[in-house]
Amino acid sequence: MPQARLCSCWGGRVLPLLLAYVCYLLLGATVFQLLEKQAEAQSRDQFQFEKLRFLENYTCLDQRALEQFVQVIMEAWVKGVNPKGNSTNPSNWDFGSSFFFAGTVVTTIGYGNLAPSTEAGQVFCVFYALVGIPLNVVFLNHLGAGLHAHLAALERWEEQPRRSQLLQILGLALFLTLGTLVILIFPPMVFSHVEGWSFGEGFYFAFITLSTIGFGDYVVGTDPSKHYISVYRSLAAIWILLGLAWLALVLPLGPLLLHRCSQLWLLS
Amino acid sequence: MPQARLCSCWGGRVLPLLLAYVCYLLLGATVFQLLEKQAEAQSRDQFQFEKLRFLENYTCLDQRALEQFVQVIMEAWVKGVNPKGNSTNPSNWDFGSSFFFAGTVVTTIGYGNLAPSTEAGQVFCVFYALVGIPLNVVFLNHLGAGLHAHLAALERWEEQPRRSQLLQILGLALFLTLGTLVILIFPPMVFSHVEGWSFGEGFYFAFITLSTIGFGDYVVGTDPSKHYISVYRSLAAIWILLGLAWLALVLPLGPLLLHRCSQLWLLS
Ligand SMILES: [K+]
Ligand SMILES: [K+]
Numbered sequence: 001m002p003q004a005r006l007c008s009c010w011g012g013r014v015l016p017l018l019l020a021y022v023c024y025l026l027l028g029a030t031v032f033q034l035l036e037k038q039a040e041a042q043s044r045d046q047f048q049f050e051k052l053r054f055l056e057n058y059t060c061l062d063q064r065a066l067e068q069f070v071q072v073i074m075e076a077w078v079k080g081v082n083p084k085g086n087s088t089n090p091s092n093w094d095f096g097s098s099f100f101f102a103g104t105v106v107t108t109i110g111y112g113n114l115a116p117s118t119e120a121g122q123v124f125c126v127f128y129a130l131v132g133i134p135l136n137v138v139f140l141n142h143l144g145a146g147l148h149a150h151l152a153a154l155e156r157w158e159e160q161p162r163r164s165q166l167l168q169i170l171g172l173a174l175f176l177t178l179g180t181l182v183i184l185i186f187p188p189m190v191f192s193h194v195e196g197w198s199f200g201e202g203f204y205f206a207f208i209t210l211s212t213i214g215f216g217d218y219v220v221g222t223d224p225s226k227h228y229i230s231v232y233r234s235l236a237a238i239w240i241l242l243g244l245a246w247l248a249l250v251l252p253l254g255p256l257l258l259h260r261c262s263q264l265w266l267l268s
Numbered sequence: 269m270p271q272a273r274l275c276s277c278w279g280g281r282v283l284p285l286l287l288a289y290v291c292y293l294l295l296g297a298t299v300f301q302l303l304e305k306q307a308e309a310q311s312r313d314q315f316q317f318e319k320l321r322f323l324e325n326y327t328c329l330d331q332r333a334l335e336q337f338v339q340v341i342m343e344a345w346v347k348g349v350n351p352k353g354n355s356t357n358p359s360n361w362d363f364g365s366s367f368f369f370a371g372t373v374v375t376t377i378g379y380g381n382l383a384p385s386t387e388a389g390q391v392f393c394v395f396y397a398l399v400g401i402p403l404n405v406v407f408l409n410h411l412g413a414g415l416h417a418h419l420a421a422l423e424r425w426e427e428q429p430r431r432s433q434l435l436q437i438l439g440l441a442l443f444l445t446l447g448t449l450v451i452l453i454f455p456p457m458v459f460s461h462v463e464g465w466s467f468g469e470g471f472y473f474a475f476i477t478l479s480t481i482g483f484g485d486y487v488v489g490t491d492p493s494k495h496y497i498s499v500y501r502s503l504a505a506i507w508i509l510l511g512l513a514w515l516a517l518v519l520p521l522g523p524l525l526l527h528r529c530s531q532l533w534l535l536s
Contacts, residue, residue, distance in 0.1 A: 028370030035389040037361040047344040060328035090475045093305040102296030109482035121303040122472045213378035251269040
């Protein structure tokens, strides 16, 4: 019997889901291409133009020498050396940065602005993540156990009078809104101010971080031309941790809240 | 009563967990620093040396001009333009790459070798991820529903004779091992062959991908000097999908299998 249900489930649910999934990816591919391809072509032309201007201004250089230099710069960049400025740049692997890196491993954000380049570092990274990722999941789940009190109140919801039901939903909605403000609105404002981003870019950074996508195109505390206060990175790390715990709690609440609201609506 | 249990849970479990978590991060920070800092210093010295040699060879260049050129290259790189080669490089946002990018968004791998640079692209990316990440989770969970048959067999385990218990555990272990070989050993071999990586690097890429960390330091199908067969990226995408579904199923099985083995051990 469960065997049969499973088989029908495979054909009945997985195939439409696969179709929806592939269509969603195709949709994304189309829109991203539409939005980004032209901007990319412009950046490309701009770069070719600057390269040509450079060759014209410095006549001792030929195309081959320039390409060679580009190669040198890109190799340095891939190995984690910032080619801008001189060798007095702070190390990418000082303790604070290394700590931040460990955090991006266990949370699976993985910005990639730092990544182990030695074989030993890569081997350690694999074993570190094998233990660290489950530890992070367990920790985040426990960190937010406090919110379950609210959830428990919603669970005993049906025994309560109508008015108190409404108050509870309002209270929970207020709580969720305030939390989201504290996690998703206020920190991006601070980050955009410190990093010189627009608020939109700050919010984009916050979203890409807390969704654990972590492209690494925007990372706080990595501009070598800026002098950050010493606790800035630690505060960012605490924000990431609290944000992830908050989302781990809030996201499952969404469907429950919707369900309760629809019940209230149908009963009125 | 549940209120009291929750409070004691906060003090009783969260604090030791917090301690363990912070200690684990400190440990990681120390080891990564030990492993990487020296290699970084070497790469840095190497780069400064090559820069100096370049300045000596091309005497029309001064330090300031060189820094300016580095700036131009890094700006192009940040905007997603590969500074190597000429403008005939294939676009980063052709349909195949854009599709691959959409996949790295919904799976939260987010390599970041491609990321939206326009404001419209960033806004769309946020909304795309908001729908796509849950869709991906639901899809992956359903994709592997077939394995639950094995899980169900293990659930009805205690009613069965001793010999069949042993056979079942062996069968499951074989199944898990074979699956892991197909997902974690064979594809890295292919990738390292095609990309010119060592097997270790191929395995590191596979681990960083399937754990959804996605540093982006190794990404298949992105070397502009290589001509990949047209289905290579699609095969890689299918591997990622199957691998994630496999892990979503196998990881919860681990504790169950350990528990059953210990039961068998205690009874013998
Ligand atoms: K990631
Ligand atoms: K990432």
